[in-house]
Amino acid sequence: MDPGIADADRDGATDDDRGLYRAAGFGRPVPRGPRPAILVVDFSRGFTDPAVPTGAEMTDELAATRRLLDLGREKGVPAVFTTIAFDPAQLASLPWLHKAPGMAALVQGSPLVAVDQRLARRRDEPLIVKTGASAFFGTPLAAQLAAWRIDTVIVAGATTSGCVRASVVDAMQSGFNVLVPRDCVADRAAAPHDANLFDMQQKYADVIPLDEVLAYLGGLPAAAAPEGGRT
Amino acid sequence: MDPGIADADRDGATDDDRGLYRAAGFGRPVPRGPRPAILVVDFSRGFTDPAVPTGAEMTDELAATRRLLDLGREKGVPAVFTTIAFDPAQLASLPWLHKAPGMAALVQGSPLVAVDQRLARRRDEPLIVKTGASAFFGTPLAAQLAAWRIDTVIVAGATTSGCVRASVVDAMQSGFNVLVPRDCVADRAAAPHDANLFDMQQKYADVIPLDEVLAYLGGLPAAAAPEGGRT
Amino acid sequence: MDPGIADADRDGATDDDRGLYRAAGFGRPVPRGPRPAILVVDFSRGFTDPAVPTGAEMTDELAATRRLLDLGREKGVPAVFTTIAFDPAQLASLPWLHKAPGMAALVQGSPLVAVDQRLARRRDEPLIVKTGASAFFGTPLAAQLAAWRIDTVIVAGATTSGCVRASVVDAMQSGFNVLVPRDCVADRAAAPHDANLFDMQQKYADVIPLDEVLAYLGGLPAAAAPEGGRT
Amino acid sequence: MDPGIADADRDGATDDDRGLYRAAGFGRPVPRGPRPAILVVDFSRGFTDPAVPTGAEMTDELAATRRLLDLGREKGVPAVFTTIAFDPAQLASLPWLHKAPGMAALVQGSPLVAVDQRLARRRDEPLIVKTGASAFFGTPLAAQLAAWRIDTVIVAGATTSGCVRASVVDAMQSGFNVLVPRDCVADRAAAPHDANLFDMQQKYADVIPLDEVLAYLGGLPAAAAPEGGRT
Numbered sequence: 075m076d077p078g079i080a081d082a083d084r085d086g087a088t089d090d091d092r093g094l095y096r097a098a099g100f101g102r103p104v105p106r107g108p109r110p111a112i113l114v115v116d117f118s119r120g121f122t123d124p125a126v127p128t129g130a131e132m133t134d135e136l137a138a139t140r141r142l143l144d145l146g147r148e149k150g151v152p153a154v155f156t157t158i159a160f161d162p163a164q165l166a167s168l169p170w171l172h173k174a175p176g177m178a179a180l181v182q183g184s185p186l187v188a189v190d191q192r193l194a195r196r197r198d199e200p201l202i203v204k205t206g207a208s209a210f211f212g213t214p215l216a217a218q219l220a221a222w223r224i225d226t227v228i229v230a231g232a233t234t235s236g237c238v239r240a241s242v243v244d245a246m247q248s249g250f251n252v253l254v255p256r257d258c259v260a261d262r263a264a265a266p267h268d269a270n271l272f273d274m275q276q277k278y279a280d281v282i283p284l285d286e287v288l289a290y291l292g293g294l295p296a297a298a299a300p301e302g303g304r305t
Numbered sequence: 306m307d308p309g310i311a312d313a314d315r316d317g318a319t320d321d322d323r324g325l326y327r328a329a330g331f332g333r334p335v336p337r338g339p340r341p342a343i344l345v346v347d348f349s350r351g352f353t354d355p356a357v358p359t360g361a362e363m364t365d366e367l368a369a370t371r372r373l374l375d376l377g378r379e380k381g382v383p384a385v386f387t388t389i390a391f392d393p394a395q396l397a398s399l400p401w402l403h404k405a406p407g408m409a410a411l412v413q414g415s416p417l418v419a420v421d422q423r424l425a426r427r428r429d430e431p432l433i434v435k436t437g438a439s440a441f442f443g444t445p446l447a448a449q450l451a452a453w454r455i456d457t458v459i460v461a462g463a464t465t466s467g468c469v470r471a472s473v474v475d476a477m478q479s480g481f482n483v484l485v486p487r488d489c490v491a492d493r494a495a496a497p498h499d500a501n502l503f504d505m506q507q508k509y510a511d512v513i514p515l516d517e518v519l520a521y522l523g524g525l526p527a528a529a530a531p532e533g534g535r536t
Numbered sequence: 537m538d539p540g541i542a543d544a545d546r547d548g549a550t551d552d553d554r555g556l557y558r559a560a561g562f563g564r565p566v567p568r569g570p571r572p573a574i575l576v577v578d579f580s581r582g583f584t585d586p587a588v589p590t591g592a593e594m595t596d597e598l599a600a601t602r603r604l605l606d607l608g609r610e611k612g613v614p615a616v617f618t619t620i621a622f623d624p625a626q627l628a629s630l631p632w633l634h635k636a637p638g639m640a641a642l643v644q645g646s647p648l649v650a651v652d653q654r655l656a657r658r659r660d661e662p663l664i665v666k667t668g669a670s671a672f673f674g675t676p677l678a679a680q681l682a683a684w685r686i687d688t689v690i691v692a693g694a695t696t697s698g699c700v701r702a703s704v705v706d707a708m709q710s711g712f713n714v715l716v717p718r719d720c721v722a723d724r725a726a727a728p729h730d731a732n733l734f735d736m737q738q739k740y741a742d743v744i745p746l747d748e749v750l751a752y753l754g755g756l757p758a759a760a761a762p763e764g765g766r767t
Numbered sequence: 768m769d770p771g772i773a774d775a776d777r778d779g780a781t782d783d784d785r786g787l788y789r790a791a792g793f794g795r796p797v798p799r800g801p802r803p804a805i806l807v808v809d810f811s812r813g814f815t816d817p818a819v820p821t822g823a824e825m826t827d828e829l830a831a832t833r834r835l836l837d838l839g840r841e842k843g844v845p846a847v848f849t850t851i852a853f854d855p856a857q858l859a860s861l862p863w864l865h866k867a868p869g870m871a872a873l874v875q876g877s878p879l880v881a882v883d884q885r886l887a888r889r890r891d892e893p894l895i896v897k898t899g900a901s902a903f904f905g906t907p908l909a910a911q912l913a914a915w916r917i918d919t920v921i922v923a924g925a926t927t928s929g930c931v932r933a934s935v936v937d938a939m940q941s942g943f944n945v946l947v948p949r950d951c952v953a954d955r956a957a958a959p960h961d962a963n964l965f966d967m968q969q970k971y972a973d974v975i976p977l978d979e980v981l982a983y984l985g986g987l988p989a990a991a992a993p994e995g996g997r998t
Contacts, residue, residue, distance in 0.1 A: 223800075478676075
């Protein structure tokens with residue numbers, strides 16, 4: 075099933091649009107390599123708790139991401155998490171906090187920056203602290219993925235139209251093939267969620283059902299598991 | 306006029322969505338500083354020529370950008386252009402070209418990578434060659450803006466839902482306040498264009514009419530013009 | 537006094553070498569701008585405590601850096617500190633820890649990663665956590681400096697031949713003029729210290745006495761002090 | 768043979784220094800992986816032509832690098848070259864050109880920026896254009912190496928104390944194990960050359976004889992050759 079088509083009734087793209095994109099050479103599938111990693115973007119309480127102003131209801135996407143992580147852990151696929159956490163000394167000067175001052179609640183030490191416990195992050199899964207939208211910007215994430223000799227990055231997290239989108243673009247730019255299991259990315263609003271899935275599927279990543287990602291991971295030999303310090 | 310509201314009939318966001326974003330602390334205006342620069346993203350023939358598969362009709366947006374550049378030049382505001390141009394030796398390996406093989410036509414030396422002549426790029430306006438979506442990724446653009454002591458980046462170019470969006474996110478992350486004159490950004494399809502203007506206005510930049518940007522530039526003293534080698 | 541000449545008896549460079557560098561167009565002075573920042577690299581206990589295997593005696597350099605910071609604080613010059621602190625989940629995979637396993641003691645939460653108390657870091661002075669040699673690599677430091685609208689970076693810290701050298705190169709590459717007060721940088725061994733001062737003075741920064749830096753800061757008007765959120 | 772020891776009479780380090788570095792956990796060997804790449808830094812006429820002010824006699828190092836490239840090509844090991852080439856519009860503003868104005872001769876289109884013909888660069892070997900010291904700064908090199916799924920970077924080029932040193936530090940920081948064949952790196956002066964080999968061997972890379980690198984490449988199976996688009 076073509077994921078772009080599947081969204082045809084929601085993402086606002088017309089049949090003419092789809093024809094344009096096809097003619098321009100977008101939307102082709104990316105290779106799935108033998109050494110994937112799972113990147114979980116900003117599933118912290120500041121985004122996953124609906125009682126918080128910047129949060130929303132993400133129970134289903136968290137459960138789907140837990141399924142992804144559980145199979146990955148079984149197969150030895152490395153996982154890495156991100157959270158936004160500002161140094162209080164940065165709050166007054168960062169341009170992002172002029173535009174989106176709601177983000178300023180995400181300060182170091184706040185309970186809002188902790189990774190959602192439903193994902194059961196393990197001690198051998200690094201936590202990348204970031205102060206921008208992308209998991210890669212101003213962080214050592216690309217170097218960590220290169221050090222693990224990763225070829226394919228599976229991106230889950232929140233929000234689809236914000237930090238997930240920015241991280242997917244950077245993962246692709248950083249030299250990796252990117253998969254987005256649509257069940258594992260969440261947003262606070264439907265229209266931006268759908269529109270960004272469309273953009274990502276056309277230009278940067280394969281936006282596919284979780285089951286397709288699980289089948290790919292399930293097909294990996296145990297030996298495909300990257301280990302620290304291997305080479 | 307609130308630009309988000311102005312698009313309410315086109316970007317798919319509902320009134321409930323707008324309420325959510327307001328409550329989450331998004332969509333505030335960014336400061337306009339005394340040292341702006343103009344960033345023109347990918348207005349090269351590969352995008353501006355409708356006869357090319359990856360191109361589209363962008364006559365109006367080019368004319369609006371020319372107005373922006375002309376006033377900027379008068380005021381001594383530096384401008385920088387980008388173009389996508391791949392080294393032929395990269396074509397087989399880059400993940401972006403798996404997903405979007407249409408981009409592979411943009412090879413070094415092709416007429417498709419030249420900046421559109423209607424913008425009359427001057428010899429003192431650097432051309433940044435890039436191989437990703439963002440004007441900042443894998444380029445010295447952030448360093449150039451820092452060397453010019455820029456505080457505010459005005460982004461024009463194509464496409465709104467692709468390289469403009471990625472460049473706007475990175476400009477904000479790189480420490481700059483960002484303005485997007487909506488008349489100066491173009492796309493090949495309306496729905497992604499509108500959806501990305503909504504995202505950018507809410508989270509990363511002020512998406513405003515060109516006239517508002519021209520008024521800001523017009524109000525700059527001549528002395529605000531950055532000059533090479535000043536400090 | 538030319539700082540290169542001052543070191544002539546220690547850095548191993550001959551008069552012929554100096555002639556070569558002069559002819560090649562190296563070693564010119566850099567401008568000092570109106571908006572400096574102070575960057576303090578890795579003055580953490582892992583480096584400043586001589587009882588620690590990776591540490592050395594740095595009492596004098598810490599005292600000199602305290603003088604630099606005190607005047608900067610008086611003048612409103614922003615300061616930013618760095619420390620190396622690895623996530624335990626990274627230890628097995630990072631190439632640096634293959635080459636220099638002694639660095640692996642610098643894990644998050646260890647007393648070794650705390651900034652030396654003799655510098656009295658204030659709450660409004662950001663701490664950048666890094667996992668490489670350069671203060672800029674995989675960190676948001678360049679963005680922070682751009683957000684502060686900095687033009688000149690004054691680099692203190694340890695070690696001269698390691699993280700200071702790497703940070704000085706990146707500060708210059710990131711668009712800033714760089715000053716190194718020689719009294720404020722420390723190393724565990726004299727020969728690499730001297731050799732790296734020579735390289736930096738010739739190619740990347742002005743290596744000068746602290747008194748010259750203090751005179752520059754002392755000459756700044758109070759209004760030159762960058763403030764968060766100014767533009 | 769330990770390369771640090773081999774240089775003991777030239778790099779200025781004393782026996783006490785060597786003891787300090789050993790105790791601090793430096794100077795261990797890095798792994799050699801199955802997917803190396805060769806990075807040739809700035810062997811352009813601006814550096815390899817002794818008649819040019821920034822150049823020096825590098826005939827032997829070029830010949831050694833040619834041997835390295837020839838075996839790599841036979842084995843399918845990818846090679847990538849760098850050159851410094853400034854856009855004329857950047858010359859007035861870049862801090863590096865304040866400090867080292869001799870570099871400003873390296874403008875786009877000048878014969879000085881062409882890769883030395885003795886290395887016979889092939890069309891399938893990318894040329895990375897840079898405007899800083901490091902091959903990685905402001906370039907897509909790290910992404911290219913990740914796209915090739917590289918684990919080990921072999922660095923040749925000029926100058927040892929400048930762009931080679933900066934590139935070696937960044938290659939390590941970017942997640943790669945680094946080898947420096949000492950016969951393949953050149954400088955205009957002996958003391959900085961030796962001092963930087965010492966630093967690199969202690970902290971960032973294995974500085975080893977070319978023969979040792981050739982033996983490593985010779986032992987690779989033909990299948991180890993990365994190919995574009997493989998994954």
